[in-house]
Amino acid sequence: MKVGRVFKDKVAGKTVFVLSLFASTLLFFIIIGLFIKSWPILSTHSLSGLLFDSIWKPRKNLFGFLPYIISTVYITLISIIIAVPLCILCSIYLSEYASKNVKSFVTSLVDILAGIPSVIFGIWGIIMIVPFISNTLAPAFGEEDTTGYSILAGGIVLAIMVFPIVIHIMLEVLRTVPIELREASLSVGANKWETIKKVVLRKAAPGISAAIVLGFSRAFGETLAVLMVVGNTAIIPHSLFDSGYPLPALIANNYGEMMSIPLYDSALMFAALLLLSVILIFNIVARIVMMRVERQMS
Amino acid sequence: MFWRKFEERLFNLLIRIATLIIIGSLFVIILTILIKGIPAMSWDMISKPPSGGFYLGKEGGVLNAIVGSIYLGIGASLFAFLLTVPVVVYMNVYAPGTKFTRFIRISLDILYGIPSIVYGAFGFIIMIYFGMKVSLLAGIVTVGLLVLPIMARTMDEVIRTIPKELSDASLSLGATKWETAMKVIVRQAMPGILTALLLGFGRAIGDAASVIFTTGFTDNIPTSIFQPAATLPLAIFFQLGSPIQEVVNRAYASALILTIIILIVSISSRMLTRRFKKNVIS
Structure with a gap:
């Protein structure tokens, strides 16, 4: 009986170890798999050619990824420019001002999002963003003939998609700022906003930048x-209202x-x-x- | 002096506006889907697979995609679950605090950040490697791997909050690590484990980029895991691309179905968590 129990424990221990090994090496399998499959194109085209040429004609053996790379970068940047200020302000509200109930209500909504x-x-x-851009926003900037399917539309939609991850991490970061720091600042006469601006945000700056980078990488892929809102034309976009064609699309x-x-x-x-x-x-x-x-905090 | 007060007031207002914009976007999205989806909804949509001229605006529904998505969601979340529980048990009971455990945590965190299209491409490579065809099984494996880090993180976070004294007490009474894991840790972490399972299910049902490569699309309801299957996100995507208004309206109705399923999953996971928390020592 006793041997059975210990034996069971040993077998279970080995099994969970092997599965953990698998989970932790999955990343390497993905990298290796993709690398092997992209080898044919890497070995026949120069890396700089692939990355910096802008002509994409697979039938003629021309694979220039530049328009796709630039579209991806632009769309991601737009989304981050929209999302970051909103997320910082919202996380400040949730962590410094909101009551417990409001905080848990808002965070559950963010989780649902x-x-x-x-x-x-x-x-x-x-339904909403594309017509808004083509009927209202673009004409207001003097661009009359846009379909609305644009990198701006992609950026706006993406911004909303990265809200949750950025807010989640920022809240975690703000929580690590010790309460004593805030009290010290308040006790020497700073008001709440000055405390947040000069103490809390400064202390949390590295963590906030990490949150932004993680949001960026989420938006990137x-x-x-x-794909549904950017228009998908393989040219390098020159304005916010031009369509683009990001890599994942x-x-x-x-x-x-x-x-x-x-x-x-192999190119894909x-x-x-x-x-x-x-x-x-x-x-x-x-x-x-x-x-x-x-x-640092612990 | 005036400026100080003014700045504080201004930012007091701004942070509230920002929060309203963020939660407002959720409501606007759901409202849009409701407004567009409800008029296009019919009993046929959820009770019939597409028939003959469905894509020309004739009879039929998206039952094939609903069933396909549910099969895929259940399959993928179970597959991921069976992998995740042992990994989390290993990290927390068998080797807590070791270098290898830290390594597993970091790689799970990184896996969590990998976009689903990359999982799709990887799933496609495995599929080709094993000579499999586009099928429900290939989809389950691919989406299961995608869901794995999400589940593992959620479970791990919950298990880490369990007081160490509980497992110490169990071990000191002579229980083996496995018994401690199954009878103390897993039981204590039940709410978190169920939340993780539902979270994974929701993610699996809603993901589209990874199933494009692996699960395919068909108008039939799959009868075995070796057949391709339709999924709701792809059904929405294809219908939306149609030039016929009737079919586009069906995309709205399908989007409504998907949104409702997701909302049910996410709200019930919240309620489950709250309910089970009563039985847990904290």
Whole structure:
């Protein structure tokens, strides 16, 4: 009986170890898998050519990713410019001003927002944002003939999608600022806002920048919602109202025909690898900052 | 002096406006879907698969996509669940605080940040490697891997809040680690584990980018996991691209169905958590 129990524990221990090993190496499998599949294109085209050429004609063996890369960067930047100020203000309200009930109410709504599927954001963008841009916003800036399917529409939809993750992390960061610091500042006569501006935000700055970077990397890879509202034309966008064609959309739109043209599937896998590499770098940097923040506080 | 007061007032106002914008966006999105979706809704939409001229605006519904999505959601969340529980048990009971555990946590965090299109591409590579075709099974595996870090993080966060004394007490009475894990930790963490399961289910049902490559699309209701399956997000996406207004309206109705499923899942996970918390020692 006793041997049975210990034996069971040993077997269970080994099993959970092996599964943990699998989970922790999944990342490497993904990287290796994508790398092997993108090798055909990497070995026949120069990396700088792939990244900085702007002509995309798979049938003629021309794979220039530049328009896609620039679209992705623009859309992500727009979304971050919209989302970051709002998220900082909202997190300050929730962590410093709101009562407990209001805070838990708002955070549950933010959690629900996080669970809304991207296709719903996309359909909402098509119903509301796209017509708003083509009928109201673009004419106001003197651009009459836009369809509204633009990098701005993509950026707005994305901004709402990154709210939850950015707010979530910012709240965590603000919570690590010791209450004594706030009390010290208040006791020497600073008002609440001055305390937040000069003490809390300054102390939380590294964590807040990590939150922004994580939001950025989330926005970078978002696919379907953006694909639905950016118009998908492979030219480098020159204004907010131009349409764009981000990398994830490129992958999702062409999965059907990629097997019929040589190197096309490899090019798309390279696009996925590119996305993954950028996101990996962002994530690792942000995690290192977050770990420092946590260590400092504990 | 005046400026100080004014600045404080101004920012008091701004932070409230920002919060209103953020929660307002959720309501606007749901309201938009309701307004557009309800008029297009019919019993046929949820009770019939597409028939002959469905994509030309004739009869039928999206039952194929509803069933496909639910199969995929259940399959993927169970698959991820079976992988996640052991991993979380390992991190918290068998090797708490070791370097390897820290490594697992970091890699899970990073996996959490990887976009679903990359999982889709990776799933596609595995599929080709094993000579599989586009199928429900390929979708379940791919989406399961996508959901894994989300579940693991949620469970891990909950288990880390369980007081160490509880497992110390169990171990000191002679229980093995496995018994402690199953009878003390898992029971204590039940609310968190269920929340994680539902969270994973919701994510699995709503994800589109990873199923494009792996699950395919079909008008039939799948009868085995080796067949392709339709999913709601893709059904919405395809219908929305149609030039026929009738079909576009159906996209709105399908979006309403998906939104309702997601809201039910997310609200019930909240209620479950609250209910189970009563039985947990804190």
